[in-house]
Amino acid sequence: AQSVTQLGSHVSVSEGALVLLRCNYSSSVPPYLFWYVQYPNQGLQLLLKYTTGATLVKGINGFEAEFKKSETSFHLTKPSAHMSDAAEYFCAVRGNDYKLSFGAGTTVTVRA
Amino acid sequence: NAGVMQNPRHLVRRRGQEARLRCSPMKGHSHVYWYRQLPEEGLKFMVYLQKENIIDESGMPKERFSAEFPKEGPSILRIQQVVRGDSAAYFCASSPIRLAGVTDTQYFGPGTRLTVL
Numbered sequence: 001a002q003s004v005t006q007l008g009s010h011v012s013v014s015e016g017a018l019v020l021l022r023c024n025y026s027s028s029v030p031p032y033l034f035w036y037v038q039y040p041n042q043g044l045q046l047l048l049k050y051t052t053g054a055t056l057v058k059g060i061n062g063f064e065a066e067f068k069k070s071e072t073s074f075h076l077t078k079p080s081a082h083m084s085d086a087a088e089y090f091c092a093v094r095g096n097d098y099k100l101s102f103g104a105g106t107t108v109t110v111r112a
Numbered sequence: 113n114a115g116v117m118q119n120p121r122h123l124v125r126r127r128g129q130e131a132r133l134r135c136s137p138m139k140g141h142s143h144v145y146w147y148r149q150l151p152e153e154g155l156k157f158m159v160y161l162q163k164e165n166i167i168d169e170s171g172m173p174k175e176r177f178s179a180e181f182p183k184e185g186p187s188i189l190r191i192q193q194v195v196r197g198d199s200a201a202y203f204c205a206s207s208p209i210r211l212a213g214v215t216d217t218q219y220f221g222p223g224t225r226l227t228v229l
Contacts, residue, residue, distance in 0.1 A: 004154065009152075034217075036220070041121075043115065043222040043223060044205075045220075046219070090155070098143075098160055098168075098207075098218075100157065101157070102155040102156070103154045105154060
């Protein structure tokens with residue numbers, strides 16, 4: 001079985017500052033890991049995913065995440081926050097089947 | 113290529129009524145998944161369907177909930193005799209045909225927010 005814990009339900013950053021969203025997972029098999037973003041009144045959009053290979057994954061909008069097996073983590077970062085990054089972010093894990101298990105989400109607000 | 117479409121976006125029902133949620137997958141996608149997001153929680157898997165087949169409904173409540181994906185038309189999630197605890201956001205996702213046993217990325221729709229009064 002798989003599960004995800006996102007540390008911090010709300011994160012507030014200044015424009016131009018580092019964005020760091022934490023995700024820890026539990027999986028009984030090698031995991032597939034995902035970050036999705038949800039803008040107000042929109043569906044979930046895939047930011048990036050890790051399947052196999054390189055542990056540092058680059059996604060859209062300048063985001064990247066690093067898979068650390070020893071820490072069972074998949075934290076999401078962006079070097080410089082932009083106002084348009086204000087949204088809710090979900091980390092998800094999947095095993096060998098199709099069922100995604102999501103964290104509770106982290107809401108990001110960006111201060112001017 | 114249009115994304116996953118869901119309607120209605122917002123649905124209000126009184127206790128005891130029926131709710132019907134619709135999902136049209138992305139063009140070329142034949143796999144549909146439904147997830148539910150309760151307040152302050154992450155999305156939870158409900159059911160996985162292919163055309164005219166329910167593949168896995170292990171996440172569906174045993175009573176009042178049903179899902180279908182007919183040969184023609186959208187996938188439907190039906191909730192009979194709704195109760196206040198059914199108030200949630202219901203998301204549909206789709207993926208293309210599975211290749212060599214590898215499950216492809218799921219693409220999500222905007223969700224339907226169901227409110228039960």
